[in-house]
Amino acid sequence: MYIGVDLGGTNIAVGLVDEEARLKYQKSIPTKSERTAEAIIMDIINLIQEIINDYGFPKEGIKAIGVGIPGLVNYKTGDVIQCVNLNWENVPLKVPIENALGIPVFIDNDATLAGLAEFEAGAMKGVKSGIILTLGTGVGGGIIIDGKIHTGFNGIASEIGHMVVGENYYDCNCGRNGCLETFSSSSAIINYTKKLMEEKNSETVIADKIQGNYENLNGKIIFEAAINGDQLAKKVVDRFVKYLSIGIVNLINIIDPEIFVLGGGISKVGGFLLDKVREEVNRTKNFKNIPVTKIKLAELGNEAGIIGAAMLGKQHKIN
Amino acid sequence: MYIGVDLGGTNIAVGLVDEEARLKYQKSIPTKSERTAEAIIMDIINLIQEIINDYGFPKEGIKAIGVGIPGLVNYKTGDVIQCVNLNWENVPLKVPIENALGIPVFIDNDATLAGLAEFEAGAMKGVKSGIILTLGTGVGGGIIIDGKIHTGFNGIASEIGHMVVGENYYDCNCGRNGCLETFSSSSAIINYTKKLMEEKNSETVIADKIQGNYENLNGKIIFEAAINGDQLAKKVVDRFVKYLSIGIVNLINIIDPEIFVLGGGISKVGGFLLDKVREEVNRTKNFKNIPVTKIKLAELGNEAGIIGAAMLGKQHKIN
Structure with a gap:
């Protein structure tokens, strides 16, 4: 099982996705992008934890967390280089989430992840x-x-x-x-x-x-x-x-x-x-x-963001 | 050892290239592109045979032959789809050379092969x-x-x-x-x-x-x-x-x-x-x-065509 996070300027959507790219459960909250990056990242961490608790799935069974950003990422360090919608520049994103939850985190651009979602479960299957x-x-x-x-x-x-x-x-x-x-x-x-x-x-x-x-x-x-x-x-x-x-x-x-x-x-x-x-x-x-x-x-709707983000772990061969 | 063939509108150049993409020996002849495809292909086959004989290298030691074309190729069938300089359309190239010499043949576009040559032995090494x-x-x-x-x-x-x-x-x-x-x-x-x-x-x-x-x-x-x-x-x-x-x-x-x-x-x-x-x-x-x-x-000169073509066999993991 994987966690996918679709971080947008308006909403943060988090979901639990299985090996076959099926979205099992999701929740979303407003981003309130005027806040600090720290506050937003804290909300992401809490929402992931909430999803895991709600669904009753053991945290140890989560192979990876993926986060999609409407901006430019450094996929090696896991920092957000630039994200206009959130007004972020050079914000570490992978490290704080990994430190808080102890699960491998990958980040990438949201359009790239929409493509990955379609590849795993939609028009590019x-x-x-x-x-x-x-x-x-x-x-x-x-x-x-x-x-x-x-x-x-x-x-x-x-x-x-x-x-x-x-x-x-x-x-x-x-x-x-x-x-x-x-x-x-x-x-x-x-x-x-x-x-x-x-x-x-x-x-x-x-x-x-x-x-x-x-x-x-x-x-x-x-x-x-x-x-x-x-x-x-x-x-x-x-x-x-x-x-x-x-x-x-x-x-x-x-x-x-x-x-x-x-x-x-x-x-x-x-x-x-x-x-x-x-x-x-x-x-x-x-x-x-x-x-x-x-x-x-495209065949997937709004959930493409979550599914694509979740499938990042599979791309990075976290099995 | 590999054979590389650089088939141009003016000359046919053939060379023997080693595993480290070093050109060991080469010869070239005029293409005389006004001739039939069959006649040109026969010249290529003869020139390859000549190179092998001249250099005294056992034919069995040649892992593959690569041919570069200034045109569009079907890399699956090994046919030349279109080559304006030679006035070729849908000409089988891989099959006749393979049949004549009993060595695996691969063909590709000459610019792609110039890139491969630079990758193996030049500016992209x-x-x-x-x-x-x-x-x-x-x-x-x-x-x-x-x-x-x-x-x-x-x-x-x-x-x-x-x-x-x-x-x-x-x-x-x-x-x-x-x-x-x-x-x-x-x-x-x-x-x-x-x-x-x-x-x-x-x-x-x-x-x-x-x-x-x-x-x-x-x-x-x-x-x-x-x-x-x-x-x-x-x-x-x-x-x-x-x-x-x-x-x-x-x-x-x-x-x-x-x-x-x-x-x-x-x-x-x-x-x-x-x-x-x-x-x-x-x-x-x-x-x-x-x-x-x-x-x-680019660091390689005119020999890029032969080297790149020869390295096609390495790309296709003929070892």
């Missing part, structure tokens, strides 16, 4: 290599090669949202221009919709939906409008799909995985998005006489 | 992960992960020249727009120099060098002019470096290797190019508090 793209406020990535998460030499691999795929009218937060997440995230389509609405004053059902307040604009409204045939929204979605497909074809040319999985909030749009991405990737891919790489939607 | 970029007429790539060449699910991984890194004024031969090799290859800088010279009619020493004939333009002339301070040539080289660095930073964000190696004809420019690329990558990389990834020049 049974493959040897796959890439998840988590399409949300930003774009995250997780890469599985030869059945192992690919972390890289410095632990910064799979930051797919910061692959430059074109030239954009605004710079990415990271300082570069043309990052995938400035084209194919919810922030990106909100920005672009706003730009088109302000520039062209075109007819769009979105104007009514947001009642003149751009604060009300979100990815769901834009995709729904596109599905219902709104021209402005369709233009926005086409641009999203165009650059996402450039990113996917780039990754085929670089890594050539067996499968791609689309996850994150935007993937809930479902078949409408999936069909468009498949069509565009097929239209633009190189090497026409090579089979088309499979693209699927 | 001692690392676990690295990426070579071969900068020539096009841009090739070779990726080593965990000490193994990364081939991908369909065998098309490491086609780094076809990573889209921006938007360009002309399309790539592959049909996409913005491929790295349309910015950072010798063809790319020849095209761009020509464009600038035609558009602006600016003062440039290149005009004299080519004596009014763009056919005389090549990468060497452009880099030499830039080194000597020619403004137009400097602009061309800066653009080459800008996009090459975008490609390298993308690969850091995706794969995060221990080292990058610059190979191919253009890498012979040496320190001038290396310094510029290092500076630009350092200036534009994400994650400022992560160490800068090492970038080096």
Whole structure:
């Protein structure tokens, strides 16, 4: 049995997961991210202990604890290098939890762990290599090669949202221009919709939906409008799909995985998005006489974070 | 002992390579690529036999034969899927050589094998992960992960020249727009120099060098002019470096290797190019508090092709 911790800016979710990546029991509490790192880590430790007590499983039977972070980790030391949502920089995370509970702890990036969860129990089950793209406020990535998460030499691999795929009218937060997440995230389509609405004053059902307040604009409204045939929204979605497909074809040319999985909030749009991405990737891919790489939607929901984190212990061969 | 075959559009070079990736003996003959595939393959077989006889090494002591191709291979069947230089499509290569000589044969892409050669005996020696970029007429790539060449699910991984890194004024031969090799290859800088010279009619020493004939333009002339301070040539080289660095930073964000190696004809420019690329990558990389990834020049010369091909047998654990 493994413990998985999904540490987000809003909630801390902790769960008990078995060898077959099945979530047996879980609880969550608010992160209250304005607090100190020490206070948050103390809450994580207490919640793990509570889960173990509640479920009545002997602590000695827990092989490992995994923690997923929406940020950059040093997977060797187990420190969080940077996590914007929590306002953390160089925070030791592995060591305090290990010291408190006496169980091996591993930490990794949350998108990487969403990929690991899909690999163990979802859309990537049974493959040897796959890439998840988590399409949300930003774009995250997780890469599985030869059945192992690919972390890289410095632990910064799979930051797919910061692959430059074109030239954009605004710079990415990271300082570069043309990052995938400035084209194919919810922030990106909100920005672009706003730009088109302000520039062209075109007819769009979105104007009514947001009642003149751009604060009300979100990815769901834009995709729904596109599905219902709104021209402005369709233009926005086409641009999203165009650059996402450039990113996917780039990754085929670089890594050539067996499968791609689309996850994150935007993937809930479902078949409408999936069909468009498949069509565009097929239209633009190189090497026409090579089979088309499979693209699927993520199968696990919110529990992917906990499951992926828990499966880190299995990756590190704690058996 | 292993045999390595470097099959190019101009020459077929074959060599005998020992366990430590040392080239012991080699011979080469013209490819005469206008001939049939059968005739060329027969020449390869004869040249291998000749090398073995000349060197007086028992054929039974040859563990494997590796063949490098400037094209796309199916590494499972050992067929050449596509090779523009030889005008080959779907040509069986592994099987006829194996049948003729009774030694296991492996084939792979030549840029991948240049990477393998650097990994076994050159700039990547001692690392676990690295990426070579071969900068020539096009841009090739070779990726080593965990000490193994990364081939991908369909065998098309490491086609780094076809990573889209921006938007360009002309399309790539592959049909996409913005491929790295349309910015950072010798063809790319020849095209761009020509464009600038035609558009602006600016003062440039290149005009004299080519004596009014763009056919005389090549990468060497452009880099030499830039080194000597020619403004137009400097602009061309800066653009080459800008996009090459975008490609390298993308690969850091995706794969995060221990080292990058610059190979191919253009890498012979040496320190001038290396310094510029290092500076630009350092200036534009994400994650400022992560160490800068090492970038080096390739150390092996023309023999990289033979050595890399020979080392394929070692990769496939033919011992």
